[in-house]
Amino acid sequence: MAAGLFALAGLWLAVPAAAQDEKAYQNAGRWNVVSVWVGPMFGYCAADTDNGQVQFRIATDGNSWQIGVPYYGRRGKVQGYYGFGDAAEMGAFAAEGDGWASMAIDRDQLDAFRNAPDFAVNLDRGLQVFNLDGAAAAIDLARQCARNQGKRQVAAAPQPNRAPAPPPPPPAPDVGRGCPPPGSVRSPATNVPVKVLFYNGTQVPLDIMWIDFNGQWKAYHRLKPDSNATQSTYAGHAWIAVDANGNCHGGVMMGDPRARGEGANEFQIWD
Template identity: 60%
Template sequence: MSLGKIACASLALLAGLSIMSSAAADEIAYDKRGRWSIAAVTAPAGFDYCTADIDNGKVQLRLATDGRSWQVGVPYYGRKGKVEAYFGFGAAAEVANFNADGQGWAMMAIDKDQIDAFRSNPSFSINLDRGEQTWTLAGAAAAIDLARECVRNRGQKQVAAAPAIPAPPAASGKGCPPPGRYRSQNSNVAVNVLFYNGTKIPLNIYWIDFNGGWKKYHTLRPDSNVRQKTFATHPWIAVDQRGNCHGSVMMPDPKDQSDGPNEFQIWD
């Protein structure tokens, strides 16, 4: 199937795959291969689907499968519903509709031909709300196989003996909160925020997700700012290149009715 046909086919597939962006889901690490992280996602009823994620240093890319179908997507805080975007492998580009779930993701259904393209192409790009983003696909074939294995095992890693449990990726830097203290909660109250870097060093702006994990969204140079759409009860944090946190955890205020966004100024 051509990339153009995928744009139409994805609309039919999205109805059966809407559960892949459930805001009530929890993610459990399953395996890691190179820069790819594989996780099992559970819902209140139990195992749901598996994901393979990679980060280009700015934006996360996600492949998701329930064993029958696949989706590809990125974090997204724009309006809920269909969102038109460009995507493609290498220099190729097509227009397609992604489905924004309103809870932090925009996903699009893909078929077997495109999954095979992830295996054989050197790069993949999406142009959505943060401009064109490109990810190198080294290790994608192994990551796809691990995601399929994850589904077969229903998220339970099969090992001969229990391995040593690695320490969690703790926020051990100066000024950082203990891991897991802050987590995003479900909310349908949209909020506009502004982050300003008043320090003399670059700062990375992270969203703290539903599991307490940190997802990088922006890098701010000194004396620069960025606007971001988010939701009430979704915390954010600023971190320097050495892993030290600056300012406090930033929680949007849905009661702020001013003309501008919630403004978070980071000075120390």
């Protein structure tokens, strides 16, 4: 199908879809990476796949990322459902009237596309599920395409008998008391929802942090002493509670949808 105007925020003024041109960049398994141009001006790069019925696109202009699916409903903001494994989250898609509906995604969501097995979206075509096998390589290729302004780079001829110098060893990270070493714990790409509760029974404020798919810590809540917060998450996703000195309290906490009875999936954090 035609590229459509998959306009990333601030990238260019709206122009007719016919003025756009797609150029093949490189394939990555079942994904096709293309560059999109408006006349002589580079627009963005996109990794495309499909489920046999509907096309799906992950696109970047080198700064921000969006996802897109074909859409022929009304123009403007469109409420749709999406999610990894199940279309359970509501989101606002932008329909430009050019055959596409798009939605901006953040870095955490981009990481989820790298690790999750599939992605579901429910708009005017009904529920559509896309296999994300190979998405990580396709995302890297789309990023490279945008960095190169859509132009394939000719690799320089290798110099014989010259091995690259090994990189210096990384500095040893500082690990707070009670915290897992960086990268030692990662949340798995699961799609079974579970709701958890965190209670701060300590005498100091605590930051409740999610450990993402790459082992990075992402702050979600700041809990004062004797306060709590609920959080929707997924089975096996890892959470920690960190004080202002970088020390962890309560260990690594993971929700279990099979847990039953009083106190199930309620994490009480004490000194």
